[in-house]
Amino acid sequence: MADRRSDVPDTVPALVRWAAARFGDREFLRFPDVSLSFAQADAESDRLAGALAATGVRPGDRVAVMLDNVPGWPLSWLAVLKAGAVTVPVNVRYRAADLEHVLRDSGAVATVTSAEHAGHVPRGGHVVHTLDALTGSHPAPEISPSPNDVANFQYTSGTTGFPKACMLTHAYWLRTARVVADLVDLRDDDVMLIAQAYSYMDPQWTTLLCLMGGIPQVVLPRFSASGFWRSAREHGATLTYVLGTMPLLMYKQPPDPLDRHNRMRLVLCSGIAPRLHAAFEERWGAPWRELYGSTESGPDLLSAPDARDQVGTGSMGLPPPGKEVTLDEETGEILVRGEPMMTGYWNHPEATAHAFRGGWYHTGDLGVRNPDGQIRHAGRLKDMVRRGGENISCAEVERVLGEHPAVLNVALVPVPDELFGELPKAFVQLRPGYEASGPTAASVAEHAARRLAPFKVPAFVEFVDGFRLTPSARIEKRHLMRPDQRTGAFRVTLPADKERA
Template structure:
């Protein structure tokens, strides 16, 4: 029976230098003890030792594999995966794990880049592989009939040392094609040895893994099981809804989860059986700080952070007896075989408390990237691995992750770490998982965009997006809050369960989901894309949704952005609450002639933006449309209202002149009724608005937006000439600009006479009196 690796031995050299010798040792000292368990089937150390020896002979004698040659493994989580891997190592060859879900392009790249001579797979993938390697002399072996039975159960006489290459371990490849880390026997054995020491696991424990075996985690779990002589349970895949039931069923005492797994587990409904398990400890990477204590309390075992990379194995960990680590967000401290530094871009160490890149030296460590000397030199410099992770070191508090160097949003003059925003969003019970990326922005350079996967039953609507961001705003600085929220059903992921952001952004570009622009926080304009139609919602805190200059500028900019027709087929303009919108925000009324001109210019710009679009613009007038806001609807190609729609233009009575080229558009739409609407300033209700032509249709409130969207769809069939007809039917630019000039002149005369200022002041005084009376 093997003994535990003592806690103080983590920095020592492993007692056995290679994985193959470890397996041989376990087969001798514990031949009948369980080693691997898949479902209801299990195999002892001796059985796996014999099987891998026979298969190693087959590789050498049938396939002609020589020491150092590569053998690829493309299988799901079946027992043949570790068997082929260990047999490959016994033959003195190098294993090449391949993600079992790879398709032609990724598969072809890995096979050609690695130079694999043999590929082990199953019937589901054999034809694809054979097609990819046709004519290249690569043998494809179906593991269902590996032909190893006739070979001896003694290991081949292939000399293997600790420094011999064991794996070409391809990284997840979230940006471009993956790179292969060259990992030795010593890498794997030392990784298992260190984990055994810091966990205190022994032969009476039961290890469990659910990640794809092509990723490194099940492989270091295998090395750990061989080190301590404990069984390893391998699940077919990770399923948040069944994972803890499998932990109970197999009486697992240890597992490792990473990425979104802890969050997904925490969001499963609690059950009375949660603490009915044999767990002693859990390793995890990426525990949300706010969930940490709840995870431990719910399942009754300590969860501790461990940090590492494929390139370096294990680097940092939080000891299981360190209760101060719970909820701290700390990644822990270096394992005894590693040294760390936190450096600036020039390589100089930064003071404690300042953010810098984490660089690591020590063992285990990859030998470099296969066939990538330039990439190796970029990442491994003077013996230090540059991780690309931005961290902060605080005395007595370990290392805290801030984000990835390439996973930051540069918003204006501020750096926003995606991981920080993601953590804040995921602490919301409405959110299953989140991914934050940079969205190009003309003004700020980049804006913050969040892709959000919602919990079951949570509606993917504007109010949900607002509440999620509002909650995150209690933890984050305002500049870190997402401007854009796109709801997704799921995320593309790497084999390590990390969100593949490059693939996510590509998917969104090809087929955008329900998306909201919460830029309304800086201009009060909500943006939603539904069925390829942009729905723009005017909304302000005041009951009439009055618009200021910033709101109008933002509206014109967004209309121009969508108006090209490159991303949407039409625009719907509507309001929030009981009002479509009011015009000038009289709480920020112009106090100078220049301010007055700026106000008019911003109204004019909305008119230009609408009339220049190549797609239909529909006004969905949900309630009262006052002043300049009602004039905005005149620019639209149609106006659809509800029984609650009211048009009201009080300008004449307040000494304000019309804008938005209304002197052309009103007469064009409603003829002689324009005089009464402007000079008499009556409230025009829905039925009359329909009769005189201010409205083209009236529908029930609940059907308004849907009808507006349907109108856009009806007007933009495939192969349409909508853009040409819009140009023919809309007023000419010359007529509109002439109207602007007349209106600007009238506004200037009203300003010079003092009528405009007096009218506004009278309105404000009346409103203030009403407020005092009501209180």
């Protein structure tokens, strides 16, 4: 299918129209109750673009999209870009503190959401559109963005501090999708299956990959460990991308005689556990290959589908064309340069300069070289917690916890966890008059749960008399890390801790 992608356009709106003209009535997006062809998706995103423009959205405006995994998410994304605006994906689990930060920082003029989530969106000069209210037959604006125009403000924890918006261009998105499309060598009968929330990177670049190849994308409402492979069989999926806790949660399900009865020809995964790599392949009868990258830099290292010798080694493969990856000689940090790459962090020129010092993007990840010369992941330098597939900014959670009346000072650190990789743990110094007890720990966690997405709420709370500080009066977190991080800590059980079955 290489010739099919030889004339692919270089912006997202142009790609949608190109695919509609080329693939027409072929199925493009498959949701539980709705299926859209390439032509239908083009027409409906045109209609939504016209509706947004009619409400006052102009080129360069930021428009937040806060929806579940419904057809309206990709259609709204494409519509915002067709209107010449910038999409700000918002996690539907965000609540007051993190939602306010993203909308205020991005300067979003409007949010496209559903009636279910509209009540969580702050007003005050910010327009909230429910998807079903964006009606009418206004023509789509005649706007042609350039490849270097920003398409998304994609929020990530960055290297340190509060979440920052990575400015991602049309060229970034098209390059990302093209790299993976070339890696997997798309076929006419391929079917992509995705279970992550559309507000994350992955369903977005897989959508573009499917536009390039003229293949359907099956979008599950949410990830289900017990139902994932049943869905793969039902939909005839041949390709998928998983990450975080998803593989282990699936592996912990009871073996099924039908486990290997699927069409899957390749599972792309970030962070395959080396000790279970061969077991994954044996159980489900498909090769699993590493894909390493970040929101800032897109795909950086990829393991080829036929690289059977890398199974179980932890090797993350080789850089795609146009990318260079190396290790810092002193720290072992993974450094990247080339394309695709974000243009920087919105409103954070100093953070952008720091991330790209020396002409390389500093990932914050540590790596070591295997005997074959390829890099394997060896930890992180970032002040963040990676809970499954979620990045948690320590500074953001610390700010919210610090608002609790009992908290004098607080530090958030990662705790190793077999299932989630890491869980957030809060070290809390109490104000005088408060008791270091289980009820106090629960009160602190419940406060966070009212202000933050559930996955950001500390799983452990430990009370301390004080903190060791750096010369600049910052908490020296390395002194908080112990072999047994659960000793002396109160375990807080919240809905986010429950595995999806």
